[in-house]
Amino acid sequence: MTFEYAPAPESTSVVKIKSEYGLFINGKFVPAKGGKTFTTINPATEERLTKVAFAAPSDVDKAVAAARTAYSKVWSKMPAAERGKYLFRIARILQERAREFAVLETMDNGKPIRETRDIDIPLAAAHFFYHAGWADKLEHAGVGSSPKPHGVVGQVIPWNFPLLMLSWKIAPALATGNTVVLKPAETTPLTALLFAEVCQQADLPAGVVNIVTGDGSTGSAIVNHPDIDKIAFTGSTAVGKGIARAIAGTKKSATLELGGKGANIVFEDAPIDETVEGIISGIFFNQGHVCCAGSRLLVQENIQDELLEKLKRRISQIRVGDPLDKNTDLGAINSAAQLAKIHELSQSGDLEGAERWSPQCDLPGKGFWFPPTIFTGVTQAHRIAQEEIFGPVLSVLTFRTPQEAIEKANNTPFGLSAGIWTDKGSRILWTAKHLKAGVIWANTFNKFDPASPFGGYKESGWGREGGRHGLAAYLKGNH
């Protein structure tokens, strides 16, 4: 007997989307040069939400100038404890307006309200609260006795966790005394612009945070701006390498959080039901739009059949559809372009001989959708074992010995995340030691916390975000 779920939509009445948004420069919303705008849509319905200013390089100039003035005249002179209080204020206002942010994020991004409500927004607030407490303790950050901020930081963030990535960037930058010019992703600008209102409500001094919306050309203007001291970027490895080239020979330093192809390793003694849940959250959390997704399942050969049977049964229960429905597990793909990329890579899986499986599920007629999908019989040479799909698509490979698991897990230019499932403690620590990855989840997956450093080995990027290690990246040491 099966129970049907009745629709349980979250009300959108808490959100008031304006007909147009300007750039947030020097504490005020201003139009872009020439009044240029672009539209942002709801990817679950393809409905137009609003139009947003499109920042030209001259607008970026203004934002950088505002950030520079705020840095030298106000923010760098303010006592650290007072600076911290602004971050506490921001954290509190985010908590007060959490539901509004959650609904707006779901509308602009397509991710389920369950995730924005329970993960994205609470974690964003927690990031500001955590870093607020650091502001007057920077001499304990591990970079020497008199750490200094870089100055003006340029930040470019992706569309997969719009407000959360904003908080990962802005909170440590402000806590350490830097000022910020941030560009949200082209498809998800709205919560960043709502955050600008939070800065106004918190009375944050004008110019400390500047938000410029636009596309890659706007991001490029930030990266190449001569008066920016540090770049922090989260996004694709290709763009990250371009940033590394662009800043070579300049005074700029950079933190880069790039792509991944995380191995989720299941040993024969793994607790099977918990493991199935961990695999699900590893690849289907946020539609798989997660750089640290457990997108390669490495299962010990002798338990593959049992595990796959249970996994398929569990995937069949995933509810795909209206992201605003409180029962939805898997929401919309963020954009038509991303959907096309997922289709293209999945088709390469078919062509290269892997076996595709998806449960029977009805996808909505409008919007961008992709069913939860697994490929079995994947070999290491397949594109779907090597390239980041950034969608709800799991590649399944097998291994016989722990050494083989390590070799396969590390056989990638990426090194962001990995998972380990086993009941044996010594095996967890042995496996963790040999994995070339910056974040390792043992008997869990896709957990995040402001106190926990996050970032990758190899081509997954430079530096860490979160924790003391992430904070240190925003400071110049004296030793």
Add this chain to the structure above:
Amino acid sequence: MRIDVKKTYKLYIGGAFPRSESGRSYEITNSKGVFIANPAQASRKDLRDAVVAARSAFGGWSGATAFNRGQILYRAAEIMEGRSAQFVDEIVAIEGITPSAAKKQVQEAIDTWVWYSGWCDKIGSIYGSTNQVSGAFYNFTIPEPVGVVGAFAPQKSSLLGLVQTIAPIIAAGNTVVAIASQKLPLPAITLAEVLATSDLPGGVVNILTGITAELAPWMGSHMDVDAVDASGLTGAQDKELRIAGSENLKRVSTFKSELSPQRLLAFMEHKTVWHPIGL
């Protein structure tokens, strides 16, 4: 009258002392232009061989206990101490400084090994952490060696600069392909003789002599080099290396101080591990 037996200065790769496979050498003179020696001029193939040796040695060296690594670095100091007079003579000859200044440089180099020896088993305690995450998880962060590091030693110092470059890289558990000062390369090869007799496994330290401008782009574009200490490069060489190094996102660093844990941390990656707490 006795004729001196002069040393042939060769490369140090994988624990052996080969000539350059290219057969090339270049002339080294003292500050007055008097001929001293013809050290090997390393080729691209030599650099690649050195990277292979460093990669092969990485598993064993990074897997050794920190205590063991610390003892081996200290052993290098012990062996250097016994060879002080030879280093002083070589530095006087090549740098043209006084014997007392050369002696000071040798002593500082020996003390640098001792200082970094002590970091081997402390870097993780000081720069790792347990992280107080909000939830029933045990969460810790540890620094680990990044892998194979290419190192351009400072050009103006024949011995001390090289030791200050190499010691922290291997103290952190990395293996290294070090490029000696182009014009002052001879004490580097004598240092290799010290390392070859210090219980340091072959391939952990590889030392090449040659033309910096020639070697830098090859290091920058090598996809199995994880990080670079660019101290010995000019601004233009540094920029070019960083551009080539972007292809595998090499971690490229230069340093303000000679004795600093930052010199280890620049060549380490922080790994964070989560595990649930429960019954």
